Amino acid sequence: MPAAMISVCSHGSCMSQGSAALLSDLEDLSEVLPLKFSQRGCLGLCGQGPNSLLENMPAKAGKPGNQAVNRLDSFSKVLAMVKKFLRAQGAEFAVPEEVLTRARFKSDAMRLLSKSPFRPQHTLDDMQGAIESLSKALDMEDRLIHGSGAITTDRHLSRSRVFDLLLLRGKAWGRLCLAKLNSDTDVEALVTAALHDFGRALLEKPRSFEALVEAAHIYAFSGQTTRAVEFYEKAIDLMKTSGTTHESARLQRRVERLKAGGSIEVDTGDGSGLWKVEEITGVTADTCVYHLRLGRSPGNPHPYPESAWHIQVFLGSTVREYTPISSVSDWEDGSLDLLVKTYPDGTVSRFFGTLRTVQEARDLALQNYAPLEEQNCWVRVSAPLLTLQLPSFSEGGKIVGPVEDLGIIAGGTGIAPALQILSECLPGKSLNCRAVLLYSSRSLQDILMLDELRAIQEASAGQVRVVHTLTAVKDVLQRLQTRCYFSGRHGHFLEDHRPDPPQELTPRVT
Numbered sequence: 001m002p003a004a005m006i007s008v009c010s011h012g013s014c015m016s017q018g019s020a021a022l023l024s025d026l027e028d029l030s031e032v033l034p035l036k037f038s039q040r041g042c043l044g045l046c047g048q049g050p051n052s053l054l055e056n057m058p059a060k061a062g063k064p065g066n067q068a069v070n071r072l073d074s075f076s077k078v079l080a081m082v083k084k085f086l087r088a089q090g091a092e093f094a095v096p097e098e099v100l101t102r103a104r105f106k107s108d109a110m111r112l113l114s115k116s117p118f119r120p121q122h123t124l125d126d127m128q129g130a131i132e133s134l135s136k137a138l139d140m141e142d143r144l145i146h147g148s149g150a151i152t153t154d155r156h157l158s159r160s161r162v163f164d165l166l167l168l169r170g171k172a173w174g175r176l177c178l179a180k181l182n183s184d185t186d187v188e189a190l191v192t193a194a195l196h197d198f199g200r201a202l203l204e205k206p207r208s209f210e211a212l213v214e215a216a217h218i219y220a221f222s223g224q225t226t227r228a229v230e231f232y233e234k235a236i237d238l239m240k241t242s243g244t245t246h247e248s249a250r251l252q253r254r255v256e257r258l259k260a261g262g263s264i265e266v267d268t269g270d271g272s273g274l275w276k277v278e279e280i281t282g283v284t285a286d287t288c289v290y291h292l293r294l295g296r297s298p299g300n301p302h303p304y305p306e307s308a309w310h311i312q313v314f315l316g317s318t319v320r321e322y323t324p325i326s327s328v329s330d331w332e333d334g335s336l337d338l339l340v341k342t343y344p345d346g347t348v349s350r351f352f353g354t355l356r357t358v359q360e361a362r363d364l365a366l367q368n369y370a371p372l373e374e375q376n377c378w379v380r381v382s383a384p385l386l387t388l389q390l391p392s393f394s395e396g397g398k399i400v401g402p403v404e405d406l407g408i409i410a411g412g413t414g415i416a417p418a419l420q421i422l423s424e425c426l427p428g429k430s431l432n433c434r435a436v437l438l439y440s441s442r443s444l445q446d447i448l449m450l451d452e453l454r455a456i457q458e459a460s461a462g463q464v465r466v467v468h469t470l471t472a473v474k475d476v477l478q479r480l481q482t483r484c485y486f487s488g489r490h491g492h493f494l495e496d497h498r499p500d501p502p503q504e505l506t507p508r509v510t
C-alpha cells in the first residue's frame, strides 16, 4: 500500500499565495515528526490556495483516500493539517516549543513577502512585520550555531538557513524602499540595509545568482547603474554555467537597457515603436478597446490624413493589422485606440488579452522588482499604413470618384475601418457623402461601438444610416422588437438598403 504523504501544490497561483512558506513549515516540522511531503502540480483549486493533498490517508473502513486541504495561509492552519495527518496514522504531535517558534518566524515572514497585490501602506506594514520576524529568526539561528539553543541542528544546515533568512530580509528591505520610493522618506538607509543583507548572504554563498540579482535590482532602483550592471553580469555568467538560459537572456536585455540609459519609449518620428497601454475598456466578453499612448507626439505629421488607415502590431516575428478607432489628430497627439477581439487560440489577439495598463504595471514593477520596461504594458506598432484611398476610389489607377453614395458591410471588429470611413462621410469631412452601414453582430450584447455609431448618425444630419442585423437571434418577434429585420442574409440588405445609385457611376459596395 502506498505510504500516506502531504503533497503541496507548487503551481503559479498557489506559489503566489504562499506555498513556499507551507513547504518551509513542513520541512522544519519533518525534522522532529514522522512527516512525508512532496511538491506537486495544480490541484484545480486555484484561488483557494495554498493547497495541498493528504494522499493515501488511512480510512476506518474501506480504501485509503486523498483529502484536499486548502487556504493553508497561516502557520496555525498548517499545524492543524499536520495534526490531522498524524492522527490518521496513529502518530503523536510532539514538537518542542523552540522548533515551532523557529519555523513560525521564517514562514510568517515568507507569507508576508508573498502577499499580493502591492499596496503601498499594506506593504509598509507587511515588510516591517517580515523584517521583525526575520531579525528574530536570525538571532535564534545565531544562538543555535553557537550551541546555546535547545535544538541541536546540523551546523551546515543552520548556515544555509542563515543565507535563506538574510536573502528574505534583504528582499523585505528592498520592498520597503520601493514602497517608500514615492514618499518624502529618505530611502537611503533602507537601500543600505538591503545591500548589507545581500552582501552577508553572498559571504555565506558567493555563487548564489539569486542574491546577486536581488542586490543588482536594488542598485538599479537606487540609480547605482554601474554596480547594478556589474552584479547582473556576474549573475548572468553564473546562470549560463548552470544552464538557466531563459532567465539570463531576460537579465541581459535589462543590462543592455541600463547601459543605454534606461527608457524603452522610442519616438522614431513616424510613430513606429513601443506604445504604452494607458487604459483598457471592456466592450464585450471577448473584445476590448486598448488605449495606447506614446510618451510624446510622433515627430512627423500623419501620412494619410484623409484616407482609411491601419497599423501593424508586432509580436516577435508575427505581424497583424489593426484599424484604430481613434482619429488622425489623436495619433498626432500620441494617442491610438485599438478595438481588438481576442481569439482564445489567436496569436496576437490573445497577447492583447494579457496586457496590463501602465498603472497596473507600475504597481507590479514595485511588487516584483522588474522595471516598467519589462512589464506587459507595451505594444510594438508600425507607422500608419494605407488601407483605402479616400476621398475618391480608384480603379486601375484611375480615380473614379468623387463618392456620392457609399454602402459598407461590416461584422464584429470590422466596425473599426467602417467607423473610420463613416466619420469621413460627415458634412465638411473629406468624403461628405451619403452612407449606409449594415453591421452584422451575433446578438445585442455583441454589438460593438454602438455609442460611437449613434454619435456619427446624429452628427450626420441624415447623411449616414446604420442598420443592424443579429445573426444569432432566431425569433422573428424578438428581431422585430429589436428592430433588426435581417438574419445574416445580406442579399436582403443589398435590395432594401442599397445606397441611392449615383447619377453616372455604377454603385460600389465595399
Ligand SMILES: Cc1cc2nc3c(=O)[nH]c(=O)nc-3n(C[C@H](O)[C@H](O)[C@H](O)COP(=O)(O)OP(=O)(O)OC[C@H]3O[C@@H](n4cnc5c(N)ncnc54)[C@H](O)[C@@H]3O)c2cc1C
Pocket (backbone or CB within 6 Å): 310, 320, 321, 322, 323, 324, 338, 339, 340, 341, 342, 343, 345, 346, 347, 348, 349, 350, 387, 413, 414, 416, 417
Ligand atoms: C487591414 C486590417 C485591419 C484589421 N483591423 C482589426 C481590428 O481593428 N480589430 C481586430 O480585432 N482585428 C482586426 N484585424 C484582424 C487582425 O489583424 C488579426 O487577424 C486578428 O486579431 C487575429 O489575429 P491572431 O494573431 O490573434 O489570430 P491568428 O493566430 O491569426 O488566428 C485567428 C484564428 O484563425 C485560426 N487559425 C490560425 N491559423 C489557422 C490555420 N492554419 N488553419 C485554420 N485556422 C487557423 C485560429 O485558430 C484563430 O481562431 C484586421 C485585419 C486587417 C487585414
